[in-house]
Amino acid sequence: MNVMNASPRRKELTRLAAQLFVQEGFDRTTVRMLAQEMGIKSGSLFHHFKDKQEILAAVIEEGTQNALMIARKALDECDAEPEVRLRAMARAHLETLFTDRNAHVVALFEWRRLDPAASAHLSHLRDAYEALWVTVIDDALEAGLIHGDRFLVSRFVLGALNWTVRWYDPNGPRSPDDLADELVAMIMPTSA
Amino acid sequence: MNVMNASPRRKELTRLAAQLFVQEGFDRTTVRMLAQEMGIKSGSLFHHFKDKQEILAAVIEEGTQNALMIARKALDECDAEPEVRLRAMARAHLETLFTDRNAHVVALFEWRRLDPAASAHLSHLRDAYEALWVTVIDDALEAGLIHGDRFLVSRFVLGALNWTVRWYDPNGPRSPDDLADELVAMIMPTSA
DNA sequence: AGAGTAACCAAGCAAGCGCTAGTGTAAATA
């Protein structure tokens, strides 16, 4: 078994697995389907991954790491104005959601299939990401940019953003950035 | 096989199935688990339902029918003021979401497991429900109560509301009605 | 009493599941 997590082959396999998990769901995706998609036999799969669970964990870890990177970069690159930061965060969220769409759909809808160990490890990553959101929302509230309960606002906003994977068509007329801006405008009285 | 959809026994079994589908997910719920939960043997299940798929369809149909009923009743019972109607619709949405929580969680997250025939039939029900939302949102927009694109606003609002099943704790301090009011307040500039 | 029917059970089939064991081979390393 390959213990080196960063093997390029393993990364490619993870990408393909994410696609299949989205198409079929984790439970209905068999190791034989995964192997075929990867051009190998089912037994060979277990050279790269300890078991099926580990493939799921790899997919989710990939996506969450990317989300964290993109969000940090976006916040670093813009100034301290709360409105700009809020918009940047929303844009970053949708950017990662649709460039790594497969991984994120798996993370959002198959999280519960993780075994407790993997779930605990990945929860820390996700918490780090959500902490970014909380600071941005807090600043926006303090600046009087938006109003409401900080907890509820962040849940509502994240819910609205995450739900886009259910209806947004990347080939449509609207860009993810448009979506992000419209959502921010919707909750900002001053920008009417 | 029992063809009478409204058999009381069948309705009870549907309720129990919804609970298991939420706990384990549709794919991981075996007919043996379902049977045990119902206090019968696995073979007997197929006296009430043609196959496992039909159980899923029954669960989702139940939930969607209830949502439609509650929303219609809520709109009937309030006057024509757009703001009142918007709040009533949001409240109705969360009311049905948490009184029939199991059925709705299944509808939201296991819809794709439906076979094409069942999916087509149930899509009509869901469309009828969403049509109610569209009229309410349209009226609110026209009255200048909220602002933005009608399509995007309804998607964002529904996303924020549906996502509550992921984090809302019914035993917490906030009632579903509070949640609904806070969301409406969040997108309504005039109520700051 | 006899017929019909709804609800159940015991037993098991065929297919598919995740995963393992053991082997082959070409490239990298010593």
Added chain:
DNA sequence: TATTTACACTAGCGCTTGCTTGGTTACTCT
């Protein structure tokens, strides 16, 4: 040249899956 490593293969084990079959109760209606 000898040894190790990475990656793939074949074959199949042990188990679970959804579902079927054939038959048994218990109740209702004529």
